Amino acid sequence: MITLYAFPTPNNLKVVLGLEELGLAYDLKAVNIRQGEQKAEAFLALNQNGKVPVLVDSDGSEGELILTESAAILVYLAEKTGHLLPSNGVARARVFEQLFFHASGISPAFGNAGYFQKLAPEPVPAAIERFHGEALRLAGLLDTLLSKQAYVAGDELSIADLAHFGWMWRSAFVGIELNEKPHLNRWYETLLARPSFQKAIQKLTALVP
Numbered sequence: 001m002i003t004l005y006a007f008p009t010p011n012n013l014k015v016v017l018g019l020e021e022l023g024l025a026y027d028l029k030a031v032n033i034r035q036g037e038q039k040a041e042a043f044l045a046l047n048q049n050g051k052v053p054v055l056v057d058s059d060g061s062e063g064e065l066i067l068t069e070s071a072a073i074l075v076y077l078a079e080k081t082g083h084l085l086p087s088n089g090v091a092r093a094r095v096f097e098q099l100f101f102h103a104s105g106i107s108p109a110f111g112n113a114g115y116f117q118k119l120a121p122e123p124v125p126a127a128i129e130r131f132h133g134e135a136l137r138l139a140g141l142l143d144t145l146l147s148k149q150a151y152v153a154g155d156e157l158s159i160a161d162l163a164h165f166g167w168m169w170r171s172a173f174v175g176i177e178l179n180e181k182p183h184l185n186r187w188y189e190t191l192l193a194r195p196s197f198q199k200a201i202q203k204l205t206a207l208v209p
Helices: 010-021 070-081 089-119 125-145 159-168 182-192 195-205
Strands: 002-006 026-030 054-057 065-068
Touching: 002 010, 010 070, 010 089, 010 159, 010 195, 054 070, 065 070, 070 089, 070 159, 089 125, 089 159, 125 182, 159 182, 182 195
Parallel strands: 002 026
Antiparallel strands: 002 054, 054 065
16 A cells, blocks of 8 residues: 655645556545644654655565655656656656756756745845746746657656646746746646546645645
8 A cells, every 4th residue: 555645745746646647546644844744753754854745655565665755756656557667768768867857957946936936034036036047947948848749758658747747737836937838838738637637636735725
């Protein structure tokens, strides 16, 4: 049985997307980071870093597995099921290329852009300009890429798409208008129309009343 400890954020959404898209049974448990539940002793026993998501797979190939970091969880789920990640070759490398681009570029740029625009205790114009500008630049790179292919790693849906989707789901928080980037918007709307994506969003957002 898989248990996922989560909260409605982009990084958590990508894992729920993976579970739904792969058709895996799982139990979703809320960790309210607004109330500091990620600092509770019981949760820190699962992840000393005090962050969600955390996946616990009681039926791992080597016994119970506790896994953190959303990108690592996506790779694990893809390899567990044999879907959403090519087994070898250039196609597999392209998925990892986009997954690492997400982890090193998209996620920190979008996260910081949103924080400094919406959550910082006081305005920091230089930080807003830096991170919002970088988020716009990276979204532009994705838009260009998606003008040439259906999905971010090629012609097939992969875990890299699930990773990118998480932050595009919160693009308004970052101050990015997807309808100004036609290819990126086409990709987003295509994925949003998938029943598994709709179910994942509904389940995750229902964690917090």
